Amino acid sequence: MARDGGILVVDVGTTKICALIGEERDGKLWVTGMGVSPSQGLKKGTVINIEEATNSIKSAIDKAQGQAKVQPSLVFTSVAGSHIKIHSGMGVVALKEKVVTHEDIEEVLSSAQAVDISQDRVLLHVIPQEFVLDQTRGITQPLGMTGVRLEAHVQLITAQRSCVQNLLKCFEYLELEVDGIVFQGLASAEAVLSPEEKDLGVLLIDFGGGTSDIVVYREGVLRFASSIPVGGDLLTNDLAVCLKTSKNDAERLKLEEGVCLRELVEEGEIIEVPGIGNRPPRSIQKKILAEILEERVKELLALIDSEIKDIPKTYLTSGVVLTGGSALLPGLIYLCDQILDLPARIGFPERLPGLTEEIYHPQYATAVGMLIYAYQNYYQATEKPQKKRGILDMIRDLLKLKK
Ligand SMILES: Nc1ncnc2c1ncn2[C@@H]1O[C@H](COP(=O)(O)OP(=O)(O)OP(=O)(O)O)[C@@H](O)[C@H]1O
Ligand SMILES: [Mg+2]
Structure with a gap:
């Protein structure tokens, strides 16, 4: 209803x-x-x-x-x-009726949640990875199947x-x-994400302002999740510090002129950077702005690469999908290919x-x-x-x- x-x-x-x-x-x-x-x-x-x-x-x-x-x-x-973390859990139930019912699935999933999560954390999501019915592994929907013992393997996403x-x-x-x-x-x-991407294996990066959230799907199921406290705000901060301009002007410059690949800038291109307070504006090579962004984005992608180090790249057949406001930074798709060794697209x-x-x-x-x-x-x-x-x-x- x-x-x-x-x-x-x-x-x-x-x-x-x-x-x-x-x-x-x-x-x-x-x-x-x-x-x-x-x-x-x-x-x-x-x-x-x-x-x-x-x-x-x-x-x-x-x-x-x-x-x-x-x-x-x-x-x-x-x-x-x-503070977002992912944990593995496993639960088992004996099937009273020898056929898997809704109640059995609920029970096995709730027993899989009973892992040792500390008091200062709360459970956000329980994501079944697979069910094992007697000796048969890899079951995604056990409802109505016959057996005596049902096992559930889950991933739990928790927050502080x-x-x-x-x-x-x-x-x-x-x-x-x-x-x-x-x-x-x-x-x-x-x-x-499309169902095909989730099925074949994909890394999603939500490159926002304060965080970069990452999730991995394979065989239609979420397999990994993490949230890195680095986003577009840090790029803006870097520009403000390195170019000695206000954060507002740095943000505007990033949105209007920002690219994170120096090769995308033509030799001799000049941009004007406003000074702080009543200091006069300065003219700089646009390549400098691109270099600052490129270095920071490379660092972020290296961080993401180390987060997913246990996931073989062959597992991510569909490559990377980039979303969040910072996904629109020109050059990002190329850097994903270079650092993560995965083809990328922008996710709308x-x-x-x-x-x-x-x-x-x-x-x-x-x-x-x-x-x-x-x-x-x-x-x-x-x-x-x-x-x-x-x-x-x-x-x-x-x-x-x-x-
Ligand atoms: N065209 C663009 N090019 C580069 N960066 C952009 C563009 N448009 C927006 N951004 C950046 O995207 C960021 C905001 O993205 P978004 O709205 O997804 O963040 P958020 O959801 O508020 O933050 P978070 O999810 O990280 O807590 C800002 O840092 C902004 O500068
Ligand atoms: Mg966001």
């Missing part, structure tokens, strides 16, 4: 907050409201000032609600940052409890009850009926993916009760903790 009301998703990014409202019309998900506000009170994906973050979130939600004019019946938000609580506090101040929290990398993957979010063209930009991939995720897993049906229980129970636990 579908639910009444809309779905409100709020992607709490380091650079911007994006709120989207989705509604079901004629059996399809429509985007009926969008609000974006500059992000305040966040650093490297984490809330550092609750009041400022709450105001930014409110501003984005107000804009989205002004367009959609529907009360949300589901509210989702997102999380990222270096205090980071999640601080994020939830912002929503509490706005008197909004949050139904689910999504890891931003996973949400972006929902919006930009899936087109949903409804709102304007504005939304089809890599920086909104997470928000669009959150809407798709919430709609498919929570709004539409109760076909996947194990997922629903996992995350909703976690949120309820968190809310209880606050009282």
